[in-house]
Amino acid sequence: MANFGSDNTSGVHPTIVESIVAASAGAAPAYGADDLTRSVESKLSALFECDVTVLLVGTGTAANCIGLATLCPSVGGIFTHAEAHIVNDESTAPELYTGGARQFTVGGDDAKPDLEELEQKIEVSGARGVHSVKPSVISISNLTELGARFSPDETAAYSELAKSRGMKLFMDGARFANAVAGSSDSPADLTWRAGVDALSFGATKNGAMAAEALVFFNPDEAMLAEFHRKRGGHLWSKHRYLAAQFDAYLEDDLWLDLARMSNVNMARLRDGILSSHNASILAGGDGNELFITFKEGVAESLLQRGHMFYAWPSLPNAYRLVTSFTTTAMEIDEFIDDLK
Template identity: 40%
Template sequence: MIDFRSDNTGRAAPQLIEALAAANDGTALGYGMDPLTAQLQERFAQLFETPVRVFPVPTGTAANALSLAAICPPFGAVYCSADAHINTSECNATGFFSGGAKMVPVTSEFGKVDPAALEAAIAGAGKGLAHKSQPAAVNLVQATDLGAVYGLDEVAAVAKVAHAHGLKVHMDGARFANAVARLGCTPAQASWKSGVDILSFGVTKNGGLLGDAIVVFAPDAAQQIGYHLRRAGLVWSKMRFASAQILAYVRDDLWLELARGANQAAASIAVLVRTLPGVTLVAPVEANELFIEMEPAALDALQGSGILFYRRGPRLGRFVCRWDTSAADIDALAGAIGRCANLKA
């Protein structure tokens, strides 16, 4: 099976499975009162070089929606890229959990919020007018939904605009590991040092089993978030297993090693197909995803050849590399694209 459908289709890293088995010993208090969850708090403070609160949650959608619910009132506006996962693919979970927040797409390229467009959108939002949703938060997706990675200066530029207007900055880091691996920076630089107040820290897509985490840098948001999570039914009772998984994920930089593997696979495919006639990479390949435009007949043939991937329209295919994408998978995809690329209807 040559599978480029999603980073959700892959295996969990064995180190995480082993950590679950190791945590399955004796008794421990529930709801995060256990020693492993205490360790997780300490470990993340170390990892991010600042005091943080970490909340393991079941899904990336929960991480996003509850992070935003904690920093956005029911009458608030969340600015984001039109391509942002919260705007396209989460069934308005943010609106639901916040009690009514509105997603407001602003101009973006390759899924990156443009700071000037954000400034204009906030300026025209009608701040203080009772008839208008009130600007409350900005959502950045890192790496973006189109496989690009914000530079640190780009994150900081968006955060500067947001903070100047009193908005908080949420980063959807479903692929935070891929972004940090790409940037070669510290997790602190990629988050709070660039102005991020609250982070959805992805685990599942990069070798995890059943959970992501919310990392809170702004202490005023942390007070609220526990209530939001509990009310939503999103607090694991056997939290020690969720925490064990995440501890193993960041131990000895495993998370970055896994992400480097996925990024490298995508970069190798890009090199192999970039110059083929009939093939266009429509976004920079900076993380683990490729968005490839080809003739509809060529994409049909590629699907017919047994390669699994998702279509994003008649001419556009999305190909996602995972930590466990093999050299054979890379060669098979590049070879098949080479054979199909020139087919026309």
């Protein structure tokens, strides 16, 4: 039966397991002073075509919150879409890490923050000087929480707004690999060249065991992040095991190959759904997430047969289907047969 519950249900890619095993031979300096960590830093600088500062952590929540805490003061405001992971799925970690910064949400199709609404909210929230919240960060997710990809131009529009108000632009890239794999633009074009200040670059959903890279495009800002990581308990002593995962992930574009597989699986699933009369597509499909609605009773019957996917409460009668690099064509075809 098909498992479209989440890309977090996928396993660890064998190359990454092998890299962890290889890193176990002998001793290595702790807390990121090891050679593998240096290798990850230089690979990420090459990938992004600029000198980046990198902090490796074990969860996406940690990467997002350390990044936000670095860019946003405790008296600041973070402006994002109402569907954002940092709003709905990270408990009060953003508030904890930032020391109390407030999140403001706006609407927008495909979970892309509506620019006009964003501008208005920023105006209003900062209008009362010291009595109000200091607008500090705009945060977008690429892919978005509704499975859409941002083009460099779209991202640049958020950056222009942010820069015009002295704010920073943060990108939650838990599925950045899927966004890159579905685009003809380079990682640099999708981030710093479009004005992104910091990115959480995910690996866990796409083949790693637990590894995310918080990438700063301005090294001056990153020093503070080091303190936030330590303070938040996310500086691993045996850091080389985080680095071993990322090193293998970046080697020979494994990250991109896995994301491409995941996106190809989604394309097959989407085509199957389009050919059926029992479901229709509501959103997503740019990467590895799709949001659909079923004819009455169909979802229940598929779930009873053992297929796995979740309801998505923010859209009417919606369900989210997610593919990964471990999804098989057979799983997809069985699901589509049963759907039909």
